[in-house]
Amino acid sequence: MRLRDENKETLIREQAIALIVQEGFDGLSMQKLAKAANLSASTIYIYFKSREDLLNQVYIAVDEIFAKEVLKNFDPAMSFEEGLWQQWKNRYKYVQKYPLHYHFSEQFRNSPLIKHQDIKESPFRVAMQQFTKNAIQRKEIVDLPPEILWALAYGPFYILIKFHLDQSSMSGKPFSLSEQKMKQAFGLVIKALKA
Amino acid sequence: MRLRDENKETLIREQAIALIVQEGFDGLSMQKLAKAANLSASTIYIYFKSREDLLNQVYIAVDEIFAKEVLKNFDPAMSFEEGLWQQWKNRYKYVQKYPLHYHFSEQFRNSPLIKHQDIKESPFRVAMQQFTKNAIQRKEIVDLPPEILWALAYGPFYILIKFHLDQSSMSGKPFSLSEQKMKQAFGLVIKALKA
DNA sequence: AAGATAAACGAATGTTCGTTCTTTTAAAAA
DNA sequence: TTTTTAAAAGAACGAACATTCGTTTATCTT
Numbered sequence: 001m002r003l004r005d006e007n008k009e010t011l012i013r014e015q016a017i018a019l020i021v022q023e024g025f026d027g028l029s030m031q032k033l034a035k036a037a038n039l040s041a042s043t044i045y046i047y048f049k050s051r052e053d054l055l056n057q058v059y060i061a062v063d064e065i066f067a068k069e070v071l072k073n074f075d076p077a078m079s080f081e082e083g084l085w086q087q088w089k090n091r092y093k094y095v096q097k098y099p100l101h102y103h104f105s106e107q108f109r110n111s112p113l114i115k116h117q118d119i120k121e122s123p124f125r126v127a128m129q130q131f132t133k134n135a136i137q138r139k140e141i142v143d144l145p146p147e148i149l150w151a152l153a154y155g156p157f158y159i160l161i162k163f164h165l166d167q168s169s170m171s172g173k174p175f176s177l178s179e180q181k182m183k184q185a186f187g188l189v190i191k192a193l194k195a
Numbered sequence: 196m197r198l199r200d201e202n203k204e205t206l207i208r209e210q211a212i213a214l215i216v217q218e219g220f221d222g223l224s225m226q227k228l229a230k231a232a233n234l235s236a237s238t239i240y241i242y243f244k245s246r247e248d249l250l251n252q253v254y255i256a257v258d259e260i261f262a263k264e265v266l267k268n269f270d271p272a273m274s275f276e277e278g279l280w281q282q283w284k285n286r287y288k289y290v291q292k293y294p295l296h297y298h299f300s301e302q303f304r305n306s307p308l309i310k311h312q313d314i315k316e317s318p319f320r321v322a323m324q325q326f327t328k329n330a331i332q333r334k335e336i337v338d339l340p341p342e343i344l345w346a347l348a349y350g351p352f353y354i355l356i357k358f359h360l361d362q363s364s365m366s367g368k369p370f371s372l373s374e375q376k377m378k379q380a381f382g383l384v385i386k387a388l389k390a
Numbered sequence: 391a392a393g394a395t396a397a398a399c400g401a402a403t404g405t406t407c408g409t410t411c412t413t414t415t416a417a418a419a420a
Numbered sequence: 421t422t423t424t425t426a427a428a429a430g431a432a433c434g435a436a437c438a439t440t441c442g443t444t445t446a447t448c449t450t
Binding site for chain 2: 145157
Binding site for chain 4: 001029031032041042045051
């Protein structure tokens, strides 16, 4: 018998991402996707049971890669300043390495397709909770409700990313954000959060 | 002859927003929209020349209301702290008053439908530039590149909004974010930006 | 090499899509 | 009141949609 092709599943997912980023969710049809992946449309249904299932699986796969990338060289035991900076760097590298994933993710999260009922206790979430708990216990930063801490720690970063991403898509030039600029913003965040 | 009905145009726009927020861009079909607005599909084409045109016009109308709401009780001559707080309050009220507009806006901006080539010199933009220029000249805040200032000033706010919006959509309870929490986050932002 | 099995395909399904056309209707101008 | 004009409706268009079905093909097992 013939075996399921793992690469083909990934190929379908990646082409779906590319199509969605280019044309939006209404631009993703099974027939266009099939053509882009050099497949028959019906073949997609061997790997995904419906369009909706495909979209969910794409999001799950994208999110897994994100979680993996963002935990690189990170340890919840790190000092707050060192750990948060590592997070910023990792997230920046993620956007550079997987720009389409990032765009897809933003689109998906802001759409009604996302179901945020089951916020599972991912290893990623656990690590981040431990990290912030440590920082507060050590009195490195002020004691804050988690969502305010989170808002301060990452809000400026993501606005900065969005700004430079829009700039690059307008000018056609590749995305870049100087380390100096990131450090400058980071310094202000630390200033705000320091105990 | 019969006159174009201004209210009908608004009705179509509002129903389009509601449909998109509920079902996403692929959920917006002209026939569904017609049914929702109690119209014939062909009537929509009297007011909008195509689906694409409709979407653009919706975005423009939404953005106009946003700009109007956000400038209420605001003056570029205000002190930085007072002015920025007014901005936060106005934006918070906007989300409360027009939650569907906010969701639509977020979806549209993160989709490929948006064309950010023509960032026109809106009165809104002019006011904001003057406001930050004043604050730096008066040495109320540190001198920063505009996008970093912007990222610090609004990044935390929007993450906070998103968090509480997600919470409310999960629990079914109406959206709310206590003034105390907003003030707490705001205080940290001021701490970061103060000269 | 033969048989078994599931992947892969192309064609076809009925539905819904955006849009246009023709006709009817309502209200402003005469 | 009559005429004029454009709004509004409804039916219709081919195209594209998600999905299914029957057949073919490739590869694993024997």
